[in-house]
Amino acid sequence: MASLDRSLIAGLSVFEGIAAADLDRIVSQARSVRIAKDQPVFEQEQEAHSFFVLLDGHVRVVKSTPDGHEVTVRYISPGELMGIASALGRTTYPANAVAAADCVVLAWPSQLWPTFAASFPSFSANTYKVVGTRLQDAHTRVIEMSTEQVEQRVAHALLKLIKQSGKKTSEGILIDFPISRQDVAEITGTTLHTVSRLLSAWEDQGLVKSGRQRVVVVEPHKLLVIAEARAAKS
Amino acid sequence: MASLDRSLIAGLSVFEGIAAADLDRIVSQARSVRIAKDQPVFEQEQEAHSFFVLLDGHVRVVKSTPDGHEVTVRYISPGELMGIASALGRTTYPANAVAAADCVVLAWPSQLWPTFAASFPSFSANTYKVVGTRLQDAHTRVIEMSTEQVEQRVAHALLKLIKQSGKKTSEGILIDFPISRQDVAEITGTTLHTVSRLLSAWEDQGLVKSGRQRVVVVEPHKLLVIAEARAAKS
DNA sequence: TCTCTTGTTTGCGCTAAGGCAAATGCCTCT
DNA sequence: AGAGGCATTTGCCTTAGCGCAAACAAGAGA
Known part of the structure; x- marks a missing residue:
């Protein structure tokens, strides 16, 4: 990882409250991946091998129904987490994530999650806060659709x-x-x-x-x- | 807490993988509350002082919109967690929970959550698994509403x-x-x-x-x- | 530059489902 | 037992918005 990335990354809300040294340890275990527009980041039902932070670009998270409908669950913007199935005890991704534009993502192997959660409580807390927000958002969606x-x-x-x-x-x-x-x-x-x-x-x-x-x-x-x-x- | 409750509780999926001794420590810190039909368990926007396990009865979780619509988010059955805002870094409840029938719940003060999460990893893992399921359910709802x-x-x-x-x-x-x-x-x-x-x-x-x-x-x-x-x- | 593909606009008809309103039936409380 | 309040049923009308279909741009590639 280039050090350029580190300074950029330190500002992200996901990493708020994490000491610089810890952040280094976290980031050093990520690999940075480039994903071209319209290419998948991860796919529904697939084994959740990694979790990600989007550094640049935009990602669309979509669920496909058996009868061919596609429903967009959410858009991911730079700085946001995605594919955090492992933090919720899931072994597969629940949806498809597709690059809506050329993207750069940081990816960590899912098996690192337990270690990260234990070693960096702020990281875990931040992550679950994101989950809380998404649950909230999803309910808001339901309400909008209903009313x-x-x-x-x-x-x-x-x-x-x-x-x-x-x-x-x-x-x-x-x-x-x-x-x-x-x-x-x-x-x-x-x-x-x-x-x-x-x-x-x-x-x-x-x-x-x-x-x-x-x-x-x-x-x-x-x-x-x-x-x-x-x-x-x- | 009567010991009768303990044996009943041990079987709940929320407490799966927790040693009997730990379970005792957890349960001993709960208070058991009886809630009559149509009475609130907790309310939207209110400070999230407690989280709960429903032991008996049924609870309806509802969100109210500014324009007077009510949307039911989910029903809670015996054995399920509810009001776990604190585990997601929230300080207020996101919805109203109303007893759909006479209920018995176990309630823990929210400030115990961090301790519980640290001391009883299975409990924390089980909880987040529930959160994952609910997020999933919410998305399923959105998809159903859409298609x-x-x-x-x-x-x-x-x-x-x-x-x-x-x-x-x-x-x-x-x-x-x-x-x-x-x-x-x-x-x-x-x-x-x-x-x-x-x-x-x-x-x-x-x-x-x-x-x-x-x-x-x-x-x-x-x-x-x-x-x-x-x-x-x- | 021309062509092809993909996204967009728009007209028209149709129908699922909501709104309104009135009647009916079933509990519960006195 | 009677009265009042809810929950439910149903008929009728209206309409938001979908489906179909055809015409129209506007990039992209040759």
């Missing part, structure tokens, strides 16, 4: 995406990786057609600008109004 | 309920606590009207028998066929 209409869900999804992976540009806030209508549909549980219609409508109102695999949110506030709308619609 | 129609979701919900809390009777498998159409609706993200219509239809076909706050599944296999149906419907 909101498609328009609100798509608005929420875009807001979540710009919060997580937004990049300010002169036009507005860009979702910083290629994302298609189909992708948004798989996040929100709808169809690419409906997403397309919504984006077109919002584009007309000046809320967003979008193109091929590209979405820029121009008016986040107005989008938020739609997302939080109770009953009436404009 | 299945209401009929399939309700069928799945009933199957899950009889698996978790089913009791064989002469008529079929009874869901062993009072459950209304509204409750089923809150699990599946639909309305009590739709649930009522479905149950009536299934009753006509002899798949279930149901009454006021009561559901008996007569033909689990046929229900499974509905739950797993791809496109066509009978």
